[in-house]
Amino acid sequence: MKHVKFTTLLLILLCLPTAAGGATEMQKELKIHDVFRQYWKKKNVTMVELSREMLDTYSLAHYRSITIKGYPEALTLVRRCLAADQEGAKKIKEVTDGGEVVSAYYQLPGETADVNRFILFKVGAHGEITLVYIEGAIDGDDLITILFTKQVYK
Amino acid sequence: MNKDELLRKYFEGETTAEEERLLRDYARRDDAPASLADCRPMFAYFDGEISRMEAVEPRRQPWKRMRRFAAAACLIPAALAGAWLAYRQAATDPCLCSSGYVVIDGQCYADTDRARTLALEALQEVATPLETLLPDGDFF
Structure with missing residues (x-):
């Protein structure tokens, strides 16, 4: 019995990092997370992250946004990541200017059928980049409500 | 080295394991000198302990x-x-313990109200062009 307990404990301990690694990889499968990783701690950059506890009322599991100012090279990276992430998207809406995407909306499938992931992007008049990632058990209509309801999160 | 000298070394703690084994062997003999014969019970005790430990060890x-x-x-x-x-x-994720945080210029603030406000600002920023360009609301 003691041996069984020991073996069980050992297996759990060995599986934990693998499981944690798997969960982490799930969150990072979109290329846009490279933008967050590369720019979150730079000057003139604001990153916001809200977890499930704060978003549960809206059936959202994850919110993450980044605003980047003064890094023109970041725009190239963002556009490259968006081009990669839009493959497999359920819905794509893009606004282009001179052939370049200046604002975009992508709805992508989530881990389960009821979960969607959304990427929202905009380049401002002075080159400032806003990139938003939302994940949750919501559809496009629900997101419209969130986007255009100013009392959101209260 | 004579036996008395060896015994003295033994009590001084200077003997090797081999010398101690020799001493125990001498003490067991019938012709052992009196000084060693007096130590016989002590060596017998140690021999017993060694035998007991050797008997237990193989069981593991x-x-x-x-x-x-x-x-x-x-x-x-x-x-x-x-x-x-x-x-x-x-x-x-710089503020792992917080349910909401904001990072400004690399400085992390686990301030949920500020995080909410800035999240809303970012949402409104990305929502505005879509709303303007597609006013019928059918943009999703």
């Missing part, structure tokens, strides 16, 4: 003795892997 199966080493060998990489994953996660 090798895999049982290896178990601790195997556990350590497994747990150390597991702990290192866990630490590495935590570090990697921390490099991406």
Whole structure:
């Protein structure tokens, strides 16, 4: 019995990092997370992250946004990541200017059928980049409500 | 080295294991000098303890003795892997313990109200062009 307990404990301990690694990889499968990783701690950059506890009322599991100012090279990276992430998207809406995407909306499938992931992007008049990632058990209509309801999160 | 000298070394704690074994052998003999014969009960006691320990030792199966080493060998990489994953996660998510945070100019603030406000600002920023360009609301 003691041996069984020991073996069980050992297996759990060995599986934990693998499981944690798997969960982490799930969150990072979109290329846009490279933008967050590369720019979150730079000057003139604001990153916001809200977890499930704060978003549960809206059936959202994850919110993450980044605003980047003064890094023109970041725009190239963002556009490259968006081009990669839009493959497999359920819905794509893009606004282009001179052939370049200046604002975009992508709805992508989530881990389960009821979960969607959304990427929202905009380049401002002075080159400032806003990139938003939302994940949750919501559809496009629900997101419209969130986007255009100013009392959101209260 | 004579037996008395060896015995003196023994009590001084200077004898080797081989010398101690020799002393015990001498003490067992019938012709052992009085000084060694007096130590016979003590050596007999030690011999008994040695025999007892040798009898107990083989009962421990090798895999049982290896178990601790195997556990350590497994747990150390597991702990290192866990630490590495935590570090990697921390490099991406700076305020792991907070349900809402904001990072401004590399400085992390676990301020949920501020995070809410800035989240809303970012949402409104990305929502505005879509609303303007597609006023019928059918943009999703």
